[in-house]
Amino acid sequence: MSWYHEPAATPSDTHRHSAEQRQAQLTKPAGSMGQLETVAVKLASLQATDQPACDNVGITIFAADHGVASEGVSAFPQSVTAQMVQNFSTGGAAIAVLAKSLNARLDVINVGTVTELPELKGVSDQRIAAGTANFTQKAAMSSDQLQQALRIGQTAILAAKEAGSQLWIGGEMGIANTTSATALACAYLKKHAAEIVGPGTGLDNAGQIHKSAVIHRALDVFDATSQQPLKNLQYLGGFEIAALTGAYLAAAQVGLPALVDGFICSVAALYAQAINPTIKPWLILSHKSAEPGHQAVLRAFDQKPLLDLDLRLGEGSGAASAVPLLRLACDLHNQMATFEHAGVDAKG
Ligand SMILES: Cc1cc2ncn([C@H]3O[C@H](COP(=O)(O)O)[C@@H](O)[C@H]3O)c2cc1C
Numbered sequence: 001m002s003w004y005h006e007p008a009a010t011p012s013d014t015h016r017h018s019a020e021q022r023q024a025q026l027t028k029p030a031g032s033m034g035q036l037e038t039v040a041v042k043l044a045s046l047q048a049t050d051q052p053a054c055d056n057v058g059i060t061i062f063a064a065d066h067g068v069a070s071e072g073v074s075a076f077p078q079s080v081t082a083q084m085v086q087n088f089s090t091g092g093a094a095i096a097v098l099a100k101s102l103n104a105r106l107d108v109i110n111v112g113t114v115t116e117l118p119e120l121k122g123v124s125d126q127r128i129a130a131g132t133a134n135f136t137q138k139a140a141m142s143s144d145q146l147q148q149a150l151r152i153g154q155t156a157i158l159a160a161k162e163a164g165s166q167l168w169i170g171g172e173m174g175i176a177n178t179t180s181a182t183a184l185a186c187a188y189l190k191k192h193a194a195e196i197v198g199p200g201t202g203l204d205n206a207g208q209i210h211k212s213a214v215i216h217r218a219l220d221v222f223d224a225t226s227q228q229p230l231k232n233l234q235y236l237g238g239f240e241i242a243a244l245t246g247a248y249l250a251a252a253q254v255g256l257p258a259l260v261d262g263f264i265c266s267v268a269a270l271y272a273q274a275i276n277p278t279i280k281p282w283l284i285l286s287h288k289s290a291e292p293g294h295q296a297v298l299r300a301f302d303q304k305p306l307l308d309l310d311l312r313l314g315e316g317s318g319a320a321s322a323v324p325l326l327r328l329a330c331d332l333h334n335q336m337a338t339f340e341h342a343g344v345d346a347k348g
């Protein structure tokens with residue numbers, strides 16, 4: 001049995017129960033704070049505490065290039081992946097600004113840009129290869145490379161846990177990775193590419209038709225429609241997507257709640273869940289991406305994302321944007337008065 005098949009930690013039923021009881025006693029009609037209530041209860045159960053908190057947030061961005069970029073499936077050139085890694089390091093990228101504003105720790109792991117990068121502040125060079133292979137021609141990566149990527153994700157989680165994170169956010173950067181994520185979603189959800197393909201960084205209609213044909217071709221070549229998540233990841237994935245999958249698996253195993261970002265991260269989480277269904281309780285969906293495929297992927301989780309802001313960036317930016325909401329949910333849970341304490345009459 002590989003490490004990722006080991007069962008996830010067990011959320012605390014005792015703390016879930018007492019958090020539910022506390023919510024019922026707070027000075028508001030029961031359920032009136034909607035998902036802010038349920039997510040606070042969930043965090044109390046996952047963190048096994050009466051005082052859930054998201055003060056210490058760890059963010060890890062995995063970056064890698066994709067061979068399938070050579071099929072012309074992105075509105076941007078492949079060089080942007082490595083350039084954005086530099087932008088993460090110097091603080092100009094959206095996720096860097098969000099992390100700073102949230103006072104969250106940001107770690108960037110280069111799992112496979114095509115170009116080698118100089119030493120950069122906050123960036124760890126763990127390149128598995130110079131990008132994946134073009135998966136319309138051959139498997140994106142070898143099974144050994146897949147194992148490496150999963151392990152890198154696991155190691156990142158151990159570091160986040162060690163640093164005292166109460167909540168972990170994964171993010172990704174990789175030009176053409178919506179093509180990889182869409183192919184993976186098609187393989188798992190048994191969809192045709194044309195049903196769920198989207199613009200990614202901004203393809204027009206013709207571009208999306210071409211992208212869909214490329215995915216269709218890849219799925220034809222590999223017959224990857226089987227429910228074999230590891231094989232699908234190897235054939236159609238990216239190093240950053242597989243690292244995210246490994247990270248979601250490990251987060252659940254070490255008992256670290258993971259706030260899942262948009263389309264690409266959700267696909268990685270979907271695959272983590274397929275590999276090891278026990279991890280399910282540890283995933284919190286942050287937002288619904290504007291990328292059309294996300295709708296279909298979200299249906300495979302039995303929870304509603306917190307936000308719907310038409311975001312479609314990636315980098316973990318949607319998850320980071322939901323952190324203030326989670327902090328508010330925790331404050332409400334921890335600080336509101338009960339009916340009894342405030343002398344407010346309870347429901348008759
Ligand atoms: C400047 C820039 C910053 C980004 N940050 C995230 N992405 C997002 O866009 C890419 C996926 O879209 P596609 O499959 O169409 O290439 C990923 O790198 C994703 O993280 C970016 C894209 C660009 C251009």
Ligand SMILES: O=C(O)c1cccnc1
Pocket residue numbers: 178200201261262263264265289290291294311312313314315
């Ligand atoms: O939702 C996402 O993760 C996303 C959407 C478009 C481009 N990159 C990422």
